[in-house]
Amino acid sequence: MDRVHDVLIVGAGPAGASTAARLHQHGVKDLVVLERYDFPRDKPCGGGLTGHCDEALAALDLKLTVPFVPSAEARVRMGGFVRTVAMGRPVNVIRRVELDASLVAQVRARGIEVRCDAPVEALAVGADAVTVRLENGRELRARVVIGADGAASIVRKHLTGNAKALPHRLVMHELPAQLDDTAMVYDFTPMRTGMRGYLWVFPVTGGRANVGVMHYPSSRKGVPELLRVLREGLEPYGIDLPAKGSRAWPVWGYHPGAPVSAPRLLTVGDAAGIDGLTGEGIAVAMEQAQVAGDTAARGLATGDVGFAGYRKALRRATVGRELALDRWLARLLYQAGPGWQRWMSLVLFDPDVLEMYAARVSGSEVLADQKLRLWSALARHAVASGARRRKLRDALARPDQPLLPSSSPSPPISSSPTTSSS
Ligand SMILES: Cc1cc2nc3c(=O)[nH]c(=O)nc-3n(C[C@H](O)[C@H](O)[C@H](O)COP(=O)(O)OP(=O)(O)OC[C@H]3O[C@@H](n4cnc5c(N)ncnc54)[C@H](O)[C@@H]3O)c2cc1C
Numbered sequence: 001m002d003r004v005h006d007v008l009i010v011g012a013g014p015a016g017a018s019t020a021a022r023l024h025q026h027g028v029k030d031l032v033v034l035e036r037y038d039f040p041r042d043k044p045c046g047g048g049l050t051g052h053c054d055e056a057l058a059a060l061d062l063k064l065t066v067p068f069v070p071s072a073e074a075r076v077r078m079g080g081f082v083r084t085v086a087m088g089r090p091v092n093v094i095r096r097v098e099l100d101a102s103l104v105a106q107v108r109a110r111g112i113e114v115r116c117d118a119p120v121e122a123l124a125v126g127a128d129a130v131t132v133r134l135e136n137g138r139e140l141r142a143r144v145v146i147g148a149d150g151a152a153s154i155v156r157k158h159l160t161g162n163a164k165a166l167p168h169r170l171v172m173h174e175l176p177a178q179l180d181d182t183a184m185v186y187d188f189t190p191m192r193t194g195m196r197g198y199l200w201v202f203p204v205t206g207g208r209a210n211v212g213v214m215h216y217p218s219s220r221k222g223v224p225e226l227l228r229v230l231r232e233g234l235e236p237y238g239i240d241l242p243a244k245g246s247r248a249w250p251v252w253g254y255h256p257g258a259p260v261s262a263p264r265l266l267t268v269g270d271a272a273g274i275d276g277l278t279g280e281g282i283a284v285a286m287e288q289a290q291v292a293g294d295t296a297a298r299g300l301a302t303g304d305v306g307f308a309g310y311r312k313a314l315r316r317a318t319v320g321r322e323l324a325l326d327r328w329l330a331r332l333l334y335q336a337g338p339g340w341q342r343w344m345s346l347v348l349f350d351p352d353v354l355e356m357y358a359a360r361v362s363g364s365e366v367l368a369d370q371k372l373r374l375w376s377a378l379a380r381h382a383v384a385s386g387a388r389r390r391k392l393r394d395a396l397a398r399p400d401q402p403l404l405p406s407s408s409p410s411p412p413i414s415s416s417p418t419t420s421s422s
Contacts, residue, residue: 015269022293080398088364
C-alpha cells in the first residue's frame, strides 16, 4: 500500500482536472488524480461551454486550447413558433474528446499526477485516512478523497447509500451536417407529445452538428422512446439520425439538500448534481471545483476535514444559487401535468424572459441576481397568461416548418483556439 497522500481525486473530467488545478493553486502538491480511462476519451455531451465557463477557466489558470464554434445566438422553438435571441456573448461549442484531453494535459504540465486506466472500485473511510481500492486490487490512501467521478459516482453512492431517484436522461449524437448558421437551437416541441425537456442542435467544428434530447424525470421515458423523439424532432431540420451511434446517459439533478460531503470526502461536478433545467454541467463542474479545492485545502491546513460546511458553501456560491433557481424552474416547466403550458407560455411570450435566460446561458448575467426582473415577468404573466396560453396552443397546432434547409451553402463555422479570457 502507498503512503498516505494529501488528496486523491477520483475522475479526470472537467470537475477532476479543475479541482486538481485549484488545489495546485493552493500549493497542495501531494495529489493524485485516478481516472478509469486513458485520454483522449470521449464523453457524451453537447459541448456548449455555457454559463460562467470563461470566468471559471480564468480563475483556475486554465485555457481553452481546442477548436470551438462561437455561437452568438440561441434559437428557441415550440412547434410553429420560433424566436432567435442574441446571447450576451458567444457560447463556445467544443468537442469533449478534445476539451477533456486538453485540460488533463494542462494539469499534468503543472506536475500533477493523473493516473489513467485506474478505475476505483471501492472506498473505506477510516479515522486517519480514506482507503481507495482500484479494480486491479491495489490500494491507495489519502487524508481527503474528492469524488469527481461523474454521474455514476461511487463517492456519491458512499454518501447517499441506495437512495432511489429517477435520473434525467440525455441522448446525443454527433454527425456531419450543413447548418445554415451557428445558432444554438433549443427546441421544446417534443413536450407536445409528453417529453419534458428539449431537443438541441448545436454547431460543431468541421461541418458537424451535435444533436440530442434531455428528458426531465417527472415521467419515465426509456431510451428507445427518446431516440424516436430525437429522430422525429430532427426532421424539420433536414437531419437524419443514423440508426446507430447515439449515446444515452443518465444524470442526477442538483438538490440543495442532498449530501455532497462527509468527513474526509467531497463530491464535485456531476457527482454533486447537474443543472436540473438544462442538463448542463461543464461550467458547473469548474465553478464547484473552486469551492471544493478551497474547502479541501483549508481542511488540510487546519486539520478539520469534517467538511460540515461544504454543502452550504456550494449552495451559497453563484453556481449554487443558479442551480437552485434552475431546479425550481425545471419543476414548473417540466411538470408532468398540463400546468407546464402556463410556464412555457411565460418563457416563450414574455418580452424579457428569454433574453434573461439567454444572458444566463452565455454567462453574461447571473439569473439568480435578476429577482426584480423575474418578479416583474411574473406580474406581467398574471395579467397576460390566458392570451399567452392560447398563443401557445396555436403554436402547437401549427405544422412544424423546415428550419435549417441544407441546400444553401453554409458559412465557415470553425474558430481557432484562443485563450478563454479573450
Ligand atoms: C448527452 C449530454 C449532453 C450534455 N451537454 C452539455 C452541454 O452542452 N454543456 C454542458 O455544460 N454540459 C453538458 N452536459 C453535462 C456535462 O457533460 C457534465 O456536466 C460534465 O461532463 C461534468 O463533468 P464531470 O467532470 O463532473 O464528470 P465527467 O465528465 O463524467 O467525468 C467523470 C470522470 O470520472 C471518471 N470515472 C468515473 N468513475 C470512475 C471510477 N470509479 N474510477 C476512476 N475514474 C472514474 C470517468 O471516466 C470520467 O472521466 C451534457 C451531458 C450529457 C450526458
